Amino acid sequence: MYPDEFDYYQAATVDEAIDLLEENAMEETELLAGGHSLLPAMKTGLSSPDVLIDIGEVDALHGVAVDGDTLTIGAMNRYSDVLGSADAHEHAPALTAAVERVGDRQVRNRGTIGGNLAHADPASDLPGAALASDVRLVVQGPDGERTIPADEFYYGMYATDLGPAEILTRIEVPSAADAVGTYAKRPSPSSGYAMVGVAALLTIEDGTVASAGIGANGAMDHGVRLEPVEEALIGESLDEETIATAASRATDDLDTALMMEDLQASGEFRAQLLGVYTERALEAAIDRASAPSAAD
Template sequence: MYPDEFDYYEAETIEDAIDLLEEHSMAETELLAGGHSLLPAMKTGLSSPEVLIDISQIDELRDIPVEDDTLVIGAMTRYSDLLDAETAHEHAPALTAAVEWVGDQQVRNRGTLGGNLAHADPASDLPGPALVSDASLVVHGPDSERRVPAEEFYFGMYATDLGPSEILTGIEVPSAADAVGSYVKKPSPSSGYAMVGVATLLTMDGDTVSSVRVGANGIMDHGV
């Protein structure tokens, strides 16, 4: 199948992307990151944007630094890039464990963490681990930058706190270098998405479990 006709723009910076969103605020507009969810939806007619804004070339959204004991993941960071980063495994073990379950190697080489979280598919692998990791989503808009805790970011299936002229630019994860993270799922036989997926983050104090966080995907209309 072929998508309907649309106007295509390539944003070079975050500000450029926000300006394009504002300029085309009266049209049905979509942001293109990795494209693994959006492009199939366009080809099958489930999504028919009039304007497509490509943010995949914004270099400032690809870094994975550690700042003040917080792992900062640029929204355009590809799954495979996160898995190649030793600091990600050290500081965000639950999130990296979940990324290992995403799709296959081709998907992980192209798909992005920000695209996954902003799409808010309740059967995807990252919302539950983001909650377990106490992550905050960094959102840029025309007038400000704000940070939204993961538990406040999701409203339901494909529904988030993102405004019409805002974009998700990063994920901030408090360091869990002293914790053990894990993720396991029962995948759908047809799609590989999570029928149910469970993430855990466990911290020990000697022989005593000092804290346990548990999150899940696929069981409700958003990660819990």
Template sequence: MFPKQFDYYEASNVAEAFDLMDEHSDENAELLAGGHSLLPTMKSGLASPDALIDIGGIADLRGIEEDGDSTRIGALTHYADIADHDGLHEHAPALADAASQVGDVQVRNRGTIGGNLAHADPASDLPGAALAADATLLLESRDGSREVPADEFFLGMYATDVGPGELVTGVRVPHEDSAGGAYAKKPSPSSGYAMVGVAATVEVEDGTVTSARIGANGAMDHGVRLQPVEDELVGGPATEDAAEAAGEHAADDLDVDFMMDDNQASAEFRAQLLSVYTGRAVAAAIERAT
């Protein structure tokens, strides 16, 4: 299918992007970064913007930079760059692992972390990983900048805390050098998107789990923390059996009636997948932590 006709504008810097956003604020305008989320929805007719504002060429929004005890990832940084970054595998392993499993080689070389998180597709791989990595989203507008923890960023299906006139400029992740991290997903056989995906960050000391952050996508209409799993893990043994047992609590705080239900998997089946893949992600994170 072909999208309907639209106007195209290209921003060379952030200030120009804001000018274009202001100029077309009365229109149905969309920001274009990597395009792997937006363009398919336009071709299918689910999105019909009157104008596209291409920010993909803004160099200042691309790159990975360590700063003390955290790393800043520019919003236009490609998945492949995150997956190949040794520092992120060391400091934010769950996020790096998830980036390495997004789509295929072509998608990883074009898709961007900022576009992924701002689009907030419930089946995309990075929301759960951002939650597990304790990431902070960096937003900017003409009125200034603000920071939003990932725990507060995802509001619903394709809905985030990004306000009118705001732009996601980056993602900051704290360094968790003593932690193990992993991402495990059941990919859709048709698209590669996550039917269920789980990211885990786990710290282990003397054979005991001392902290855990578990994030999931694909199960609900937005990325969610699995607090019951975290509570079950902390203070317990760092073993594969404990990981599997904790996974059985993955859906404890989730209303199965509101779980994603489509032609690929029923809500009940997704709840089972969530338990299994939580156990797998946690077991891999524990192994890497020890």
């Protein structure tokens, strides 16, 4: 199928993209990043923008760098850019673990980090890892720049705190160089998206969990943080008993009646999957914590 006609602009700077968003405020306007969600939607008629603003060549939206205790990832970095960064693997282990499970090689060579997070598909792989990692999302609009904690970014299915003329420019990840990060996922058999995915970021000191970030996607209509699981882990040894107890609390703060439902899984089944994949993410953390480092 072919999309409807639209006007196309290629922005050279963030400011130019924001100006274009304001100038076309009365039209249905979309930003083009990697295009893996937008273009199929346009071809099938699910999305019919009047204006398309391409931000792929905006230099300021690229790059991966460490500044003090923060890893900064430009929103237009492709998944493969992040996976090719040693800094990203060192400082954002839960996020890179989730990126590794996104789509296939072709998707990872084209899709972008910022596009994934801003699109807010409840079945995408990164929202849970962003929540577990305490990511900060930096956005820019007509009134300047502001920073949104991941906990305050997601409102619902495809709904975020981004304003109509704002652009996600970069994400800031507090360094987790001393932590263990994992991601466990039950992929949809038809799409590869997450029926349920759970990210874990744990700091372990002398065999005891000193800090824990647990985030999930696919279960609810937006990414959620599993605070009862975190509370069950902190101060405990990371063993099978602790993991089983913590995983059993995966749905404690969630209204299971509002779990996602589709042809592949009922809400009740997703609730069960959430506990199972929380346990698997934590078991993977045990394996990574006990694995010898490259320096050993």
